[in-house]
Amino acid sequence: MSSKRLLTTLAINGIEHELALEPRRTLLDALRHDLQLTGTKKVCDMGDCGACTVLVDGRAMYACLLLAVDCTDRQITTIEGLAQADELDPLQQAFIEADAFQCGFCTAGQIMSLKGLLNETPAPNDDQILRAVTGNLCRCGAYRNILKAGRLAADQVAHPEEARHADSTH
Amino acid sequence: MRPFDYVRTTTLDETCQLLGQDGDSSVRALAGGTDLLTLMKKEISVPTQLIDLKRLPDLPSGITSTAQGMTIGTLTTMTEIETNVQLQEKYPLLAEAAAVAATPQLRNMATIGGNLLQRPRCWYYRNQLVNCWLKGGDECQAQDGENQLHALFGGGPCYAVHPSDLAPALLALEATVQLRGPGGERMVPLAEFYALPEEKRRQETQLEKDELLLNIHLPGLPAGTRSTYLKAMDRKVWAFALVGVAAIVRLEEQKIVDARLVLSGVAPIPWRVTAAEQALVGATANEATFAEIAEFALADAQSLSHNAYKITLAKSLVRRALTMLTDEG
Known part of the structure; x- marks a missing residue:
């Protein structure tokens, strides 16, 4: 048995896409398979690991536990939506500068969680940064540098001119 | 899936009718989806129809102050509960319980209604290859199996523990839930809403199949009442409670005049230890009293082969909570 497909409009990174989707399609699978937006990673698919984190109306959520048909009137931001033309988002730049990843598989999710934090708390303290990524597992153990990247990005947002190389120690 | x-x-009427329309449980209501979708992915829940509750105009969302207390709409997210300033001031234990539950992503998605109605995390219940008693089978595999995470109180036939952090806090607050069915509304104290699963009702609540949870009503607390929720986890974040304690205390001149203690992670439903509460009333607030109360609260605990450590944890949490709440500093 397959259920009726529903005509679904998804607003991803500011662009509306019209798709005919089975209700059981998760937002994660719709992004990766129907829209080829594979920056959002699929790991546990059960809301345990955080690799699929996207922003829904500005807030971090797990795309694996959202039905795509349930996201019709919401604004979704994925990792592909952060860079503006050739300019990386301050968070992406900070992850490079702080060496905040090894294998990189959790990175998109980590960045989206921190993006959600910075949307609401532009000048977070260390506790807030660490707390924002409690729902994102990194099995390489890059957490200390993820914290550094969070600090760097927050500084960059607050002081765009001077902060870029403020914390280059490891 | x-x-x-x-x-x-x-409309609410249409929703209740749809939910009740057939004999088995094939129509389910979807709110945050953080529990239901995991059950559906493992085919533990196999609905043929999902009703989206989030866009139902008459289903309440948000936190409002009432004459005595506060009311929380069923669609209110865990994040809203964690961050609502009035709620933090009035019922700190509830905001604390929300803050130590799950992860930021899940708290942004999950609703309080769904949190109260979530199913156990028992690994036998969640394993699609095991037909445990709670899923309609003949026996509980945890009773003589891997029961590290299982119940100390109220066990049998099911030994799973209730996973919610908010539920014990709300039970300590003596909250009432407002339910809506096809025949109208009913108000049920949370203490009755949660009921140990039984032969003909293999679930943790008294919610009927065609009912919706609309609101949670919190009564007021006398001035000077203090409260907290403490949670022991096997890691620092993003774990369900091994044991938790929701504690409310009011002190007058070093004498305890009101006390409520509810344990989580120890029974198939949040577990209020009334006898220990009564023993606290009139007692002098000091370490000796708290040690005695902790022993008393766990006196009826019945450990399984692998979970006796929870008794030690629970006693420590009870002592710690009472010490914190009566500390004059």
Whole structure:
């Protein structure tokens, strides 16, 4: 048995896409398979690991536990939506500068969680940064540098001119 | 996930009728989805139809102050509960319980209604290859199996523990839930709403199949009342409670005049230890009293082969909570 497909409009990174989707399609699978937006990673698919984190109306959520048909009137931001033309988002730049990843598989999710934090708390303290990524597992153990990247990005947002190389120690 | 139809309804009546329309549990209501979708992915729940509750105009969302206390709408997210300033001031234990539950992503998605109605995390219940008693089978595999995370109180036939952090806090607050069915509304104290699963009702609540949870009503607390929720986890974040304690205390001149203690992670439903509460009333607040009360609270605990450590944890949490709440500093 397959259920009726529903005509679904998804607003991803500011662009509306019209798709005919089975209700059981998760937002994660719709992004990766129907829209080829594979920056959002699929790991546990059960809301345990955080690799699929996207922003829904500005807030971090797990795309694996959202039905795509349930996201019709919401604004979704994925990792592909952060860079503006050739300019990386301050968070992406900070992850490079702080060496905040090894294998990189959790990175998109980590960045989206921190993006959600910075949307609401532009000048977070260390506790807030660490707390924002409690729902994102990194099995390489890059957490200390993820914290550094969070600090760097927050500084960059607050002081765009001077902060870029403020914390280059490891 | 198995295929299903996704429907949006416009009225509460229509929703309740749809939920009740067939004999088995194939129509389910979807709110945050953080529990239901995991159950559906493992085919533990196999609905043929999902009703989207989030766009149902008459289903309440948000936190409002009432004459005595506060009311929380069923669609209110865990994040809203964690961050609401009035709620933090009035019922700190509830905001604390929300803050130590799950992860930021899940708290942004999950609703309080769904949190109260979530199913156990028992690994036998969550394993699609095991037909445990709670899923309609003949026996509980945890009773003589891997029961590290299982119940100390109220066990049998099911030994799973209730996973919610908010539920014990709300039970300590003596909250009432407002339910809506096809025949109208009813108000049920949370203490009755949660009921140990039994032969003919293999679930943790008294919610009928065609009922919706609308609101949670919190009564006021006398001035000077203090409260907290403490949670022991096997890691520092993003774990369900091994044991938790929701504690409320009011002190007058070093004498305890009101006390409520509810344990989580120790029974199939949040577990209020009334006898220990009564023993606290009139007692002098000091370490000796708290040690005695902790022993008393756990006196009836019945450990399984692998979970006796929870008794030690629970006693420590009870002592710690009472010490914190009566500390004059």
